[in-house]
Amino acid sequence: MLNLEELEQLVAFKELGTLSKVAEQFLISTPSLSRSMHHLEEDFGVTLFDRSANRISLNETGERAVQVARRILETSQQGIHEVRDFDQSLKTITVVSVAPAPLWSLLPTLTNLYPDKQIQHKICSTSQALEAIEKNTTDLVVLPFAYEGDKVDCLPYLKESLDIVVPLDHALAKESKISFSAIDGYNFLLMNQIGFWNDLVREKIAKRCEVQIAYAIGKKEPVSIYVNTFGTSEYSDESIVEMIRVRYDLTPQGIIKELDLLNVDYTKTTCYGHFGKADLPWEV
Numbered sequence: 157m158l159n160l161e162e163l164e165q166l167v168a169f170k171e172l173g174t175l176s177k178v179a180e181q182f183l184i185s186t187p188s189l190s191r192s193m194h195h196l197e198e199d200f201g202v203t204l205f206d207r208s209a210n211r212i213s214l215n216e217t218g219e220r221a222v223q224v225a226r227r228i229l230e231t232s233q234q235g236i237h238e239v240r241d242f243d244q245s246l247k248t249i250t251v252v253s254v255a256p257a258p259l260w261s262l263l264p265t266l267t268n269l270y271p272d273k274q275i276q277h278k279i280c281s282t283s284q285a286l287e288a289i290e291k292n293t294t295d296l297v298v299l300p301f302a303y304e305g306d307k308v309d310c311l312p313y314l315k316e317s318l319d320i321v322v323p324l325d326h327a328l329a330k331e332s333k334i335s336f337s338a339i340d341g342y343n344f345l346l347m348n349q350i351g352f353w354n355d356l357v358r359e360k361i362a363k364r365c366e367v368q369i370a371y372a373i374g375k376k377e378p379v380s381i382y383v384n385t386f387g388t389s390e391y392s393d394e395s396i397v398e399m400i401r402v403r404y405d406l407t408p409q410g411i412i413k414e415l416d417l418l419n420v421d422y423t424k425t426t427c428y429g430h431f432g433k434a435d436l437p438w439e440v
Contacts, residue, residue, distance in 0.1 A: 160232055162196045163225040165189060166204070170222045175212060196221075244274075251277040252288045253298035256402040258314050260391070262298070263398045279402065361396065362389035369406060376407040 161182075168178045179189040197204050204218035214222065249266055253259050259277055266275050280288075288294040289308060297303075303310045320339065322329050328338065362385040370380045381400055383393045391399075400406075405414065412418060 162192045166225050248274045250294040251296045252294045258298045259402045364388045
């Protein structure tokens, strides 16, 4: 039976050209490598090399064997990834939501209920969420409406209210409930970003908030997020951590994009430092 490591050594010999270089790469002796190549020839049942007193090279059959070896190695890697991905799927709960707010409480709940599983989440459009249901690519989907479909359970999870602020003498001020048809024709003042990227304190989630983020070399996502609101928030610190994870792209690329760091005039930081300068986005 073909040995995958010997196939890797065969491909390496094609790329490096000498047994000594291949042996150095695989941290084995040249005689051991030579025995492996003989064993590979026995497995194939053919001669793969032309050998002379001071030289060894691949013959035409050996060249074809290298092509076969590459295909086998590629297929083996695909198989390994497929099995690992399947195993990971058994240990992972995937959640798709069309809005971030439901995840603030849902994710901590799932973490407490299933401490041995990894929780993965994604914010997407309604059409993408429906597609995830139809293709069965996620475990939980949060939608703004009830969904009816075969092999799917739909349960109410969260009620969200929309409030309208009007002057006391406004025609709608005394109404306890207002329909969308009742507000048709009125002018509205809306935030251009409804809470999604605004600062936690500015949203009055907390009057005071300290956030610490830790990274590790080679990992683009933070390895930990610490939040302390010093008792000034109605939300738990753990819930705010989940808000941060859902709302913010904390990868280096995400931070660069959010703060527009590629379009900053850094000459302004060369004089008297940069702390407290309102025209620098990370100081606002």
